[in-house]
Amino acid sequence: MRQSHQLPLVGLLLFSLIPSQLCEKCEISKNDYADLDPLINTMINSKYTKGIQATNVLLSLRLAGILNQSQEQQLIQQVKRNVDCKSSNLTSGQLALAILALGACKNPDAIPPNFPCLVRELRNKFQAEIKNMEEHNGNPLTNYYQLSLDVLALCLFRGEYSIKEVAEIFDPKNKNFYLMNRFSVDTGAMAVLALTCVKNTTNGQEKTDTDDLNTISNHIKLLIEMILSQKKENGLLGNIYSTGEAMQALFVSSDYYSKSKWNCQQTLRTAVMEIHKGAFRMPTAAAQILPALLGKTYLNVSKDSPCVYGDFHISTVEPTTATPPLTPSQIQVNYSVVINNDTYSTVVSVANGSVFLNVMEAAQKKNETLFRFTVEESSWGPYVTSVQGLEANNNKRTFWELLSNGIPLEQGVGSYVVHKGENLEVRWSTY
Numbered sequence: 256m257r258q259s260h261q262l263p264l265v266g267l268l269l270f271s272l273i274p275s276q277l278c279e280k281c282e283i284s285k286n287d288y289a290d291l292d293p294l295i296n297t298m299i300n301s302k303y304t305k306g307i308q309a310t311n312v313l314l315s316l317r318l319a320g321i322l323n324q325s326q327e328q329q330l331i332q333q334v335k336r337n338v339d340c341k342s343s344n345l346t347s348g349q350l351a352l353a354i355l356a357l358g359a360c361k362n363p364d365a366i367p368p369n370f371p372c373l374v375r376e377l378r379n380k381f382q383a384e385i386k387n388m389e390e391h392n393g394n395p396l397t398n399y400y401q402l403s404l405d406v407l408a409l410c411l412f413r414g415e416y417s418i419k420e421v422a423e424i425f426d427p428k429n430k431n432f433y434l435m436n437r438f439s440v441d442t443g444a445m446a447v448l449a450l451t452c453v454k455n456t457t458n459g460q461e462k463t464d465t466d467d468l469n470t471i472s473n474h475i476k477l478l479i480e481m482i483l484s485q486k487k488e489n490g491l492l493g494n495i496y497s498t499g500e501a502m503q504a505l506f507v508s509s510d511y512y513s514k515s516k517w518n519c520q521q522t523l524r525t526a527v528m529e530i531h532k533g534a535f536r537m538p539t540a541a542a543q544i545l546p547a548l549l550g551k552t553y554l555n556v557s558k559d560s561p562c563v564y565g566d567f568h569i570s571t572v573e574p575t576t577a578t579p580p581l582t583p584s585q586i587q588v589n590y591s592v593v594i595n596n597d598t599y600s601t602v603v604s605v606a607n608g609s610v611f612l613n614v615m616e617a618a619q620k621k622n623e624t625l626f627r628f629t630v631e632e633s634s635w636g637p638y639v640t641s642v643q644g645l646e647a648n649n650n651k652r653t654f655w656e657l658l659s660n661g662i663p664l665e666q667g668v669g670s671y672v673v674h675k676g677e678n679l680e681v682r683w684s685t686y
């Protein structure tokens with residue numbers, strides 16, 4: 256009798272506890288895995304023009320645990336082909352990503368015999384970044400997003416780095432956390448992951464100074480504040496392309512902010528909505544958001560943890576692309592190259608549905624002198640490196656900025672689809 260009296264109370268107690276515990280686990284529920292199909296199809300069906308794209312995808316899909324063994328094997332081979340200890344013309348961050356992807360979980364086929372050499376090589380490349388900062392006004396060879404990847408990979412794979420140096424470099428006040436005078440959420444998120452790993456790996460090579468660890472904790476706290484200050488009304492952190500990595504940063508640092516500061520479920524909902532709107536057609540974009548949607552972070556990378564293999568049904572149909580009309584109509588856009596106070600403009604005609612790159616090519620055809628340009632393939636597609644022979648330079652923080660009607664674009668020349676009557680611009684800028 257007493258029991259039946261108490262049961263409802265216990266039930267009530269459980270009932271009020273369970274929902275909040277369930278909500279704490281902020282990830283796509285098994286029932287909704289179909290929402291991820293567009294991401295997974297994009298990644299699996301892409302033909303990779305660039306090793307670095309395959310690397311991003313391998314890391315993501317191994318963390319997500321949705322490949323079968325033969326698919327994993329294929330991607331591993333692609334990534335391995337691009338990493339070599341000697342002829343390594345990879346940037347530090349590219350090498351770091353490769354190390355993370357190959358060591359994501361326990362599979363001897365993924366760990367090449369030269370793996371320890373790769374980790375040592377990464378240390379050298381990280382040192383070269385720091386040396387460049389000393390010699391070029393605080394500017395690394397690449398950027399702080401890549402320095403963060405470097406530290407993360409060195410930390411997870413027991414490479415050498417100095418905790419004191421890390422504490423000095425990753426001061427949130429450092430200019431390298433800001434691109435175009437705005438805090439870079441992607442960069443801050445990657446730094447939080449790296450610093451969290453360093454803080455949590457105290458049995459390193461050197462005697463750890465508690466002052467350095469306190470400094471690192473303070474950096475994490477400030478970076479998390481900066482990331483949360485970039486939270487948008489719809490829950491995105493920075494923009495849609497930084498949200499996945501920012502979620503990872505928030506997952507690993509829940510001690511640093513109060514629950515009321517972030518509604519993870521809202522962020523998750525908005526991200527899923529964006530999947531269906533087609534925001535992640537680029538494999539790298541898909542790769543960067545997937546782990547967070549499954550509650551995974553780059554700190555889950557460990558060559559000692561067992562690999563998980565897929566139970567997802569993967570559809571082999573090509574991602575649906577709207578069939579273009581047989582004879583697409585032509586549209587006109589205004590294209591300008593802006594260098595300081597000089598503007599060179601031209602109106603060009605391109606097929607409806609064209610991307611920014613097609614406009615640049617059409618302009619170049621009209622006048623090679625004014626509109627010649629070069630691009631370099633990168634993980635996000637073609638990156639504009641020079642226009643009129645004027646080259647972007649990391650030591651001077653210069654680059655070619657893309658704008659539409661005066662507003663900076665959130666996509667590159669290979670993916671941004673232009674509109675009739677639009678004013679497109681490439682502007683010589685500093686970040």
Ligand code: B12
Nearest residue numbers: 348349441496634635636637639654656657664665666667
């Ligand atoms: C650092 C950085 C820059 C630096 C690059 C120079 C430098 N010092 O390294 C600067 C500030 C110049 C820059 C410029 C731009 N960027 Co940027 N950038 C980044 C950042 C933070 C890290 C890139 C990186 O090193 N990745 C790691 C390495 C290992 O990969 P990687 O492929 O070898 O890296 C190279 C490319 O990523 C390239 N790159 C950098 N940005 C972009 C953008 C595009 C579209 C392409 C094709 C290449 C490219 O520079 C890297 C170093 O060489 C990322 C964040 C992220 N989540 O990736 C944003 C990011 C890639 N950039 C982005 C954008 C939109 C741009 C711009 C188009 C902005 C603009 N309106 O002009 C321009 C590129 C214009 C052009 N010339 O083609 C978006 C891309 C989103 C998308 N769907 O395409 C990202 C994801 C930021 C975001 N959340 O919106 N960027």
Ligand SMILES: *[C@@H]1O[C@H](CO)[C@@H](O)[C@H](O)[C@H]1NC(C)=O
Nearest residue numbers: 322323324325326569570571
């Ligand atoms: C792995 O998946 C691919 C594509 O879905 C399929 O063709 C292949 O038969 C699968 N291989 C194994 C070993 O399951």
Ligand SMILES: *[C@@H]1O[C@H](CO)[C@@H](O)[C@H](O)[C@H]1NC(C)=O
Nearest residue numbers: 306337342343344345346349
């Ligand atoms: C590195 O160099 C090799 C040959 O030296 C070349 O085939 C490869 O494309 C280069 N990779 C990059 C990322 O430039």
Ligand SMILES: *[C@@H]1O[C@H](CO)[C@@H](O)[C@H](O)[C@H]1NC(C)=O
Nearest residue numbers: 451452455456507508554555
């Ligand atoms: C910190 O390290 C321990 C073991 O070394 C691990 O169990 C834990 O998950 C780590 N925490 C984070 C936030 O990575």
Ligand SMILES: *[C@@H]1O[C@H](CO)[C@@H](O)[C@H](O)[C@H]1NC(C)=O
Nearest residue numbers: 506507550551552554555560
């Ligand atoms: C991933 O890492 C987090 C801590 O960073 C840990 O709490 C979680 O258990 C890990 N998950 C897996 C599947 O390893």
Ligand SMILES: *[C@@H]1O[C@H](CO)[C@@H](O)[C@H](O)[C@H]1NC(C)=O
Nearest residue numbers: 589590591598600601602678
């Ligand atoms: C094209 O853009 C430039 C720069 O914004 C402007 O000066 C020019 O008037 C525009 N031309 C047309 C036809 O709109």
Ligand SMILES: *[C@@H]1O[C@H](CO)[C@@H](O)[C@H](O)[C@H]1NC(C)=O
Nearest residue numbers: 593594595596597598683684
């Ligand atoms: C651009 O024009 C402004 C005023 O019109 C002038 O102050 C500035 O010096 C010019 N800059 C360059 C690089 O010519």
Ligand SMILES: *[C@@H]1O[C@H](CO)[C@@H](O)[C@H](O)[C@H]1NC(C)=O
Nearest residue numbers: 577583584585586607608675
């Ligand atoms: C361009 O194509 C889109 C659909 O792809 C259509 O809605 C639009 O009307 C077209 N514009 C012109 C000028 O043909």
Ligand SMILES: *[C@@H]1O[C@H](CO)[C@@H](O)[C@H](O)[C@H]1NC(C)=O
Nearest residue numbers: 599620621622623624625626
């Ligand atoms: C390209 O523009 C320059 C400067 O306006 C001009 O001198 C040259 O004749 C143009 N070339 C062609 C092929 O139109």
